[in-house]
Amino acid sequence: MKRILASREALLLVAIGLLLALIATRFPGFVTPSNLAAVFNDTAPLILLAIGQMIVILTRCIDLSVAANLALTGMVVSLINIAAPGLPIIAIFAVAIGFGALLGMFNGILVWKLAIPPIVVTLGTMTIFRGIIFLLTEGKWVNSHEMSDAFKAVPRTVILGLPVLSWIAIAAVILFSIVMTRTTLGRAFYAAGGNPHAATYAGINVGRTQFWAFTTSGAIAGLTGYLWVSRFAVAYVDVAGGFELTVVAACVIGGVSIMGGIGSVPGALLGALFLGIIANALPVVNISPFWQMAISGAAIIIAVVLNAQANRSPGRIILKRAERAG
């Protein structure tokens, strides 16, 4: 099992390598370390959100409210910043993570306690969260000059050659790699999605595990919300509109099975990087950015076809046709 997973991520790594090599043949400037670092930094929010989404998908759920959560939390910290410009940045971080987690818990409690299908819950909260931003601001934007300098500086501060935004993404990758492989909760995420019945008999509360998955995803979305509005120095209702599907796409390309139980942090990282490289390379190689949507769509379809080939279990010949049909 481990070997299959390893090979799938290796496959994606090779695909990314080929993609970069292809771009390098005509535009060597794209693969210089400084430009690659810039691409990584640009992809950092997608990497963060993809890790959170992966955890939710592992438990057989889906979180379509991440982009709306990001926008709402970003707006809330921006408004706090206007009201109290002197507030230390560490408090802003705490509010962003805490508020995002709270929104995630709301999703989680509806899924856990009321057993409402996750896609319905997050479809609803997605529109509700964005609507709340409108109610908070009456549609007004929070612009750069209204935010304090300290508030805007954080994601851009360079430490050891990389901006803080990149370091946070790297830290999240390391942290969640450890959580997912080395802690009880991390293994519970896999177990709850891989086989809920077996997980229940093993003493895992599936509903509660899903609740924690949504909470984690929400906390990450909240953190990304602060980083997003401070990086672009603007907050408004439609921040990251439609981004939830890009996040799901990154997960699918990264080998996360939508049926739950299969996926890894490195996979989500590579899936996000793949989309990030395409988005950044298109203007460089002189293809209209209007191609981006179709290309990521095609990438999702190819990835899901490849995933299905890898996941197909060789046994149970009798039910094979039934499984295909079902």
Added chain:
Amino acid sequence: MTASRGIPDRLRTPMERNLKSWESLLMLVAIGIFVANSFASPYFLNAWNLSDATFNFTEKAMIAFAMALLIISGEIDLSVAAIIALASTAMGAAAQAGVGTEGLVLIGLSVGLLCGAFNGILVTGLGLPSIVVTIGTMSLFRGISFIILGDQAYRGYPPDFAFFGQGYVWWVISFEFVLFAIIAAIYAVLLHMTNFGRAVYAIGNNATGALFSGIRVGRVKFILFLLTGLMSGVAAICLTSRLGSTRPSIAFGWELEIVTMVVLGGVNILGGSGSILGVVIAAFVMGLVTFGLGLLNVPGIVMSIVIGALLISVIALPRLWSMWRAG
């Protein structure tokens, strides 16, 4: 789902069953909204205004009927709005080339069917999960529209093409509303009175069981994807005709509103149950809410809060109620 149901000591009478059904609950909500609206705004009870209000939901509801069947069978199609965009783009390109109204209709329907077939082949032929496939094709179809149109728009449709979205059959009854009613009737018959409809329910409840009882599961699902694509083509014709122009962002975000409509109509998102009547009432509820709030100058985004809250609460409240009764 996990809540255990007690075994009743007698069957519920048909009367009781009908009164306590999802559809009657929804009907009450619809009547409530209608009455509230007529008190809230003096402009609500006006035949022409009400006729205008139907345009809020007719195009979405046409797709919602096919989507209801698809969801009952345990699949979903998130690419419907993207199919509208692609079909509309194809019709726009053809209109530029001088194709007449009949040709445009044919092109709209064929693009819808082709997109549906593409989804259907990926899901039933390769056995892939429909939610991921259609998230992918959603980007792909709309992406092709963006490649063709970029930031441009197609205009200049033939004058008689405007009838589909702007024409009236009799007095305030629009062509779109008549089409909506006919399509609702066709889908109600298909789902509730034919073998095909029973097969859809059977597949949604137990696909393996359905296969072993001789239902061609793959073929039924493929047909459902075709129908959803076809209805998206029909909606594309109506919407393009009503707007008189095509942009790649046409019908953006409709897939989620359509799924909301279907779920609000009492169709189980996990498959296996639901009715066309429920979807029809849900379409009216959503149309009335949007229209009534619009008359009160409530901005669109606030309406979406109401729709979102409606979606969650209509599912949550009955569950909270039964939990409370169970103690």
